[in-house]
Amino acid sequence: MVLKSTGVCLALPWLEGMANDQPKRRRQRFFAGYFAYGVPMPSDDAADRMENGWFPMGEGRDYLAPNMHESIMPLRDKITFLSGLSHPAMRRTSAHKGADYFLTGADILKTYDKQSISIDQYLAQELGKETRFQSLVMSSMGGVNRPYRSSTLSFDRSGRPIPAQNKPAEIFRRMFGEVSQSEQNALASRGSIIDEILNEAKDLNQHLGANDRRKMDEYLSSVREVERMTERSKRWQNTPKPDVDRDGLELDANPTSPQEYLTVMYDLLALAFQTDSTRVATFQTACEEAGQTDRFPSAIGLAHSSHKLSHEKKNYGDVAKYITFLNEMHANFIKKLDSIQEDDGTLLDNTLCFYGCATSKTHQAINYPIILSGGKNMGFQHGSHLHYSDNVPLSNLFVTIANQMASPTTQFSDSTSDITEVLG
Numbered sequence: 001m002v003l004k005s006t007g008v009c010l011a012l013p014w015l016e017g018m019a020n021d022q023p024k025r026r027r028q029r030f031f032a033g034y035f036a037y038g039v040p041m042p043s044d045d046a047a048d049r050m051e052n053g054w055f056p057m058g059e060g061r062d063y064l065a066p067n068m069h070e071s072i073m074p075l076r077d078k079i080t081f082l083s084g085l086s087h088p089a090m091r092r093t094s095a096h097k098g099a100d101y102f103l104t105g106a107d108i109l110k111t112y113d114k115q116s117i118s119i120d121q122y123l124a125q126e127l128g129k130e131t132r133f134q135s136l137v138m139s140s141m142g143g144v145n146r147p148y149r150s151s152t153l154s155f156d157r158s159g160r161p162i163p164a165q166n167k168p169a170e171i172f173r174r175m176f177g178e179v180s181q182s183e184q185n186a187l188a189s190r191g192s193i194i195d196e197i198l199n200e201a202k203d204l205n206q207h208l209g210a211n212d213r214r215k216m217d218e219y220l221s222s223v224r225e226v227e228r229m230t231e232r233s234k235r236w237q238n239t240p241k242p243d244v245d246r247d248g249l250e251l252d253a254n255p256t257s258p259q260e261y262l263t264v265m266y267d268l269l270a271l272a273f274q275t276d277s278t279r280v281a282t283f284q285t286a287c288e289e290a291g292q293t294d295r296f297p298s299a300i301g302l303a304h305s306s307h308k309l310s311h312e313k314k315n316y317g318d319v320a321k322y323i324t325f326l327n328e329m330h331a332n333f334i335k336k337l338d339s340i341q342e343d344d345g346t347l348l349d350n351t352l353c354f355y356g357c358a359t360s361k362t363h364q365a366i367n368y369p370i371i372l373s374g375g376k377n378m379g380f381q382h383g384s385h386l387h388y389s390d391n392v393p394l395s396n397l398f399v400t401i402a403n404q405m406a407s408p409t410t411q412f413s414d415s416t417s418d419i420t421e422v423l424g
Helices: 067-078 095-101 119-130 168-176 181-205 210-237 258-274 292-300 306-310 317-339 395-405
Strands: 002-005 008-011 029-034 079-083 136-139 280-284 351-356 370-374 385-387
Touching: 029 119, 029 258, 067 079, 067 317, 067 370, 119 280, 119 395, 136 258, 168 258, 258 280, 258 292, 258 317, 292 306, 292 317, 306 317, 317 351, 317 370, 351 395
Parallel strands: 029 280, 029 351, 079 385, 136 280
Antiparallel strands: 002 008, 079 370, 351 370
């Protein structure tokens, strides 16, 4: 899977000639995507239900998909619609907190202190051992924003938010650009500083009381995490990055041009998986906060912000057009993964994609709209609409995902069991 020369190791994407020469160890990948503000929609008995609704009509394999999913239906046998799932502790929360707990299931209704690891980072601890980047965290707003208006989906083992990248040119440079001498020097310097801090801290810890030792242990854990990340970066800094063609990538795109921006961000995600730069990625398409991403509906000529559209309770035509646009962006990404051959299948067959939101109509934090796709070679099967009762935690699905892709577990956050209906 690599080109080797003296001191050089260049990672390659899958090539047809590799099929018979490589061991059958598959690269397992995970993607989680999020869109903001939920899916306001007409009631099941409304005349415009199929025109402006999100959830399919009927269950099992004979469901009817509403119009807004037309773009992904050519891959019907590779997708599953899920309905009824939610995070029980957050069902009474303010709707705008969705991104904060979507992948964690944490009970942060009253305090953020209970925030916990997100499913992507749980998987990254195992899947990210062999790649340059343990995970790729992206959002259209970038950073972490503030509690209960998170602009990242990813949280580490201590429940700390992981800053998201939002500039296409910088993401491309990090994945495929040259490592500058200043970056190499910074890594070397940071490593020596951390060693010194750890030694100093350990000496001090011997003279502290129980409470202060606990605080120091928390601090040391944070420093060790930085050290681990630094050592990882050092190991990779002399390994040439994959050589990819940047032609056709609108790397200067930004959220003021939503269609071009979302397209290039999804393209970068596909490249990251294809070149094995990472095997775990998240993308929050918009933050539930006023700003540029709230103007995304302008991409299709709508005058209202996405927040205003989400409060619609009668005329659902405009909000349906906007959600259709977001669905098309996601569908194009799924189709791209399915078009890339890898081993005896496609990149989509080796990638489980989890996409949705933490609110349903008019900001209700129940019945999350979710599409699961891909992952055939990890044992996932598709082609159905699976509806669950309102008391089934979404974290049950995370247990299943963890068991198929990483270290087996019987518990993730507020889970009560697992969900086997998504497996073959």
